[in-house]
Amino acid sequence: MALVSYREAVRGALRDEMLRDERVILLGESITGYGGSYAVTKGLVEEFGSKRVMETPIAEAGIVGFAVGAAMGGLLPVAELMTVNFALLALDQIVNSAAKFHYMFGGQWSVPLVVRTVSGFGQLGPTHSQTFEGWFASVPGLKVVMPATPADARGLLLASIRDPDPVIFIEHSLLYSTRGEVPEPTPGEADEIPIGSAKVVRQGDDVTLVGYSRMLLQALQAAEVLERDDGISAEVIDLRTLRPVDYPTVVESVRRTHQLVLCGEDWRTGGFGADLLSETQDRCFDDLDGPIQRVAMRDIPMAYSRQLERALVPTSDQVVEAVRRLN
Amino acid sequence: MALVSYREAVRGALRDEMLRDERVILLGESITGYGGSYAVTKGLVEEFGSKRVMETPIAEAGIVGFAVGAAMGGLLPVAELMTVNFALLALDQIVNSAAKFHYMFGGQWSVPLVVRTVSGFGQLGPTHSQTFEGWFASVPGLKVVMPATPADARGLLLASIRDPDPVIFIEHSLLYSTRGEVPEPTPGEADEIPIGSAKVVRQGDDVTLVGYSRMLLQALQAAEVLERDDGISAEVIDLRTLRPVDYPTVVESVRRTHQLVLCGEDWRTGGFGADLLSETQDRCFDDLDGPIQRVAMRDIPMAYSRQLERALVPTSDQVVEAVRRLN
Amino acid sequence: MAASPGPRRVRPKRTVSRSVDPELPLGLTPAQCRHMYRQMVLIRRFEDHAAEAYAQAKIGGFLHLYIGEEAVAVGALNACRDDDHLLGHYRDHGYALARGCDPKRCMAELFGREDGLCHGRGGSMHLADASRNFWGGYAIVGSHIPIGAGMAYAMQYQHRDQVVLDFFGDGATGNGIFHEGLNMAALWNLPIIFICENNLYGMGATLAEESPVSEMKIKAEGYTMPSVQCDGMDVLAVYAAVREAAEHCRSGQGPVFVEALTYRFRGHSMADPELYRDKSEVQRWRSQDPIPRFGEFCVEHRVCSQKELAQINEEVEQLMLDAVAFADQSPWPDPAEVGRGIYAKPIDPEAGVAPSVSAVELARIEAEPEAKQAGI
């Protein structure tokens, strides 16, 4: 085990998989000389050369389309879209190309593509602070991953690159510098974390908190506050994969705790939490003691000003409040 | 009152508003010589000329961006995106331009833009049969309208064009030839239907069915079957506007019926119905006798083959079944 | 700016020498000529039957006919190797048939049947046959342009010598994705031939409504890409242009842009009322029909006799009757299978396995409250 940052975990997974498999290539904007806007790909072009770490024009739709074609031609491309905000420009290629071809052409080929992109905020203003995981997670043909920890970032990225289907892999800018234990690669040992499995990261009896990415950390903090101040024992589940959702794990927990709080960072209206809620109320209606609670971004464009941003972003306090509403 | 088709109602609203206000312009692909891919704009270029009915290149992002700019410059553009599938190409301009500017520039100006587009299916295959209303409805800054009837199509389109904010106006290809009463324009009388108001189109006591666009008709058919075969009295609400949702009307009904079925045509996972469900369970948890039911598209790309398409598309039968599950 | 002019006066000169055979240009053999003639007839008759089947509601949705443009696909695909990669747009029957796909399975796809090339999932707009490196018809205008560039990159990267042929229309050049794809192909010197079928219309838009320049080849010049124009109603002109382009590409000299001047004799799709163009314009172009034109050439050059041509027509007609019969009899896809094949590695939402671990591991995560900002 080594203590590494989330950033290093992503970079390490990219590097190790590039060493293992020549078909893996990276492409994206400012990922070479610049080292990546969040410094994730730093050093990789120097190590692997510009045929495997490709600097692209600022052309998000073209990047994803190109990566789809490269995947069809036998490569394993990992395309970086600088932030998920810019992924809107590539949405057609993600939804109508990457996600569709396996089905639409009758299974003749698949598109083993990873689109790495980044969620987050921090005074970035209205157009650069959004997150759209719920949109991706609604598209048949995509798999969607949002790791919260360095270990999961590594294990899930390896699984994503090896997956024969298109995977949207969403990192979080505010997690890059967080550190955590990551297992050292051991030859012959499975190093992947399977796509589609959630993880119970804290056991509890009274309420289930479901989070992912940065909101997992908020949920964990809230769990500690609840334990200390309210004597409430919260179980915390890290969803890790958003498509497919590991409902058995969520449902099993709710059957014991009878209370559920969903923690996300996208807009409340139409956010991914709405979907989780829809599905869990269907599966757990009779188990629930109260309405499923959601913590989410307020339905407002993200304002630049620090004071305004603070008023919008979901926090662990809001998770605590949501639990208190139920108790 | 005149009996007109949904297509004619849309065309009539465009024409009347163009006659009333010189600032109204139309732009889109094949909307002039061709008359519009669904013949909605037929005859308008002949009447108003190519300065007001503009044939554009096949450039969805450019069309919406251009329309945003024209709106900022003092016009009232109505941009047609041939189908909502192609709207993905313009999503950045819709989300990061149209929806944002009023807020992001501190209220200095607004973007009085209407984007007309079309949902629907009919053996159009995997990339041409989708619908994304839930995505639009999740974006602060947008208003989203999906009329089911000719009268609403007219009244809401007039309101949309006159609205100072960007409105996504989604028509349905399978409704174009349906006919309904539309009030004759009477000078001096309000001809708009306000954005944001739902409508109870059938009164009932036992269950509330919420639908919009084509699914409203399915809900109404289901209500009749339920009355006849099961003695169940269904109330049917036409949502009409998806952002903002008229929750008071929905909640008031659910408080009486204690059962709710949401009818949509987008994918179950992440569909607009998930959002409706999330919000109504929050407002009505103690009023509900059973889990809120959803009728939605199966989470599968739309296959071309007739037999497969039939297996995917939500129908009135499914609405009936959903109600029966609750009873 | 409504009706556009008739057949272009500018007929690009054949630059390739006729030295190999005094009778046949471009080193072509009589067999090759017969093959090309036959393919054009095959496409034409396939589509005539498809149009009929559409009228009988055996085919649904959209049906975009290639009638009038056959020389483009046939000339281009005969000018390159069978294992060169092929992508095209939704008007794709010609690509499939010129690449040698089974007409039966093509027709079955149009009929939405299980024996269709894509098992009825794709339909007319999405024919594909990966076993022949035909990577499909694409229906989001222009979307397959960067996809083709990506495939070309995969070839270059793997030191494989196949080139990519990427067909699209004049209308596609108005979409930004066209430029993004061309830019990348030029930047990375990729082995791809962009073939623009300039048929003067993008659905109902005339060329003048779509583009400030009437020659699409000009649009490639901003990418320092060699670009040529050829008469798309002349199968040999297309053959010559694409053969040269393929050599250029295959020898590592980068992408080429080929503009084929052509015309669709039928509407954009079956629902097109064709209000935007004059019947007389269509008539003028019909007089350039590539099939009789090349038929005459074959007879003149003693490739075959009129009788032999007629025989080819009859043979093809029989094949088409067979194809329709095959499609008619092919089973419908099983509705119970509709959810299969979304993923190559299926996901099972019921099968999530959550390793339940203690909080210890995660407690080691040290969250930094203010992470370093990126420099976007």
Place this chain on the structure above:
Amino acid sequence: MAASPGPRRVRPKRTVSRSVDPELPLGLTPAQCRHMYRQMVLIRRFEDHAAEAYAQAKIGGFLHLYIGEEAVAVGALNACRDDDHLLGHYRDHGYALARGCDPKRCMAELFGREDGLCHGRGGSMHLADASRNFWGGYAIVGSHIPIGAGMAYAMQYQHRDQVVLDFFGDGATGNGIFHEGLNMAALWNLPIIFICENNLYGMGATLAEESPVSEMKIKAEGYTMPSVQCDGMDVLAVYAAVREAAEHCRSGQGPVFVEALTYRFRGHSMADPELYRDKSEVQRWRSQDPIPRFGEFCVEHRVCSQKELAQINEEVEQLMLDAVAFADQSPWPDPAEVGRGIYAKPIDPEAGVAPSVSAVELARIEAEPEAKQAGI
């Protein structure tokens, strides 16, 4: 393909005659020259202070400095009318200040305060002042190119004689939206000047990595749009190019593309480690600094003395101190107001009014089971 060459050798020749004043070219008055000099200094000092405030965490998020490129905004905006419409990208302080926006309110915006031009909602990347027809800085690369075209159309449609100036970078030309916007502007002959600030980099990408051609003006040629290149380190060269372009546009002759060859002396944004370029390259370009260069010109042409220049610098410095003090003291936006201003006509989800009507009206709707298919 890493480092790019130093200052371009090609210096576009001034085509405009110098006849008006033997001393000053382009018919400029000494007052105009002093004004332009002062504006460049203003932008420079504004940004020096902004950089300092960023280091003190008074400014958050992204901060993109225009230092080194001042001659472009100043030359261009002085060459057109004050009521001409202005749009630019996120590197936007220069546009705002050259258009005469209040530096105090600009700085307050960067500080996220209520007195900011956009009340702290937009921040550095989104300065705007509609009262001056400055329609903002845009942060989705290229997105404002069709927006500018749309504004230009609105002018043409309303017979207003303002032209639109739309500034963007070399990197933006790789995005499809750039082409869609140029195509429309050319098609409809719109009064818009596209000003490409070619500073050799798009964030960390070198020009050679972004584009197969090093001259951005070539990219306009496919749209039959006049395009010119000018020395973006020379305020008079930019002035001359844009003045000519504005005349062309305003007289109804359609769009013009102006490429200004320039360089940013600082990183892409404050977080940029600048690993992708040599310090020596930056040094070479710094020797072309447009401010001392134009200062020398002013002294040489007796527009003002060295002492007067120094005085301008001092005055500006005082203004900047005032601006920072103003921004520091400006109140924070009220968090309770954060949800205000999303809509010009607010929506109130609690206020829905549902007219409860009988089923009669709706029963008249006759659904057709199989609606006619469109011809897409």
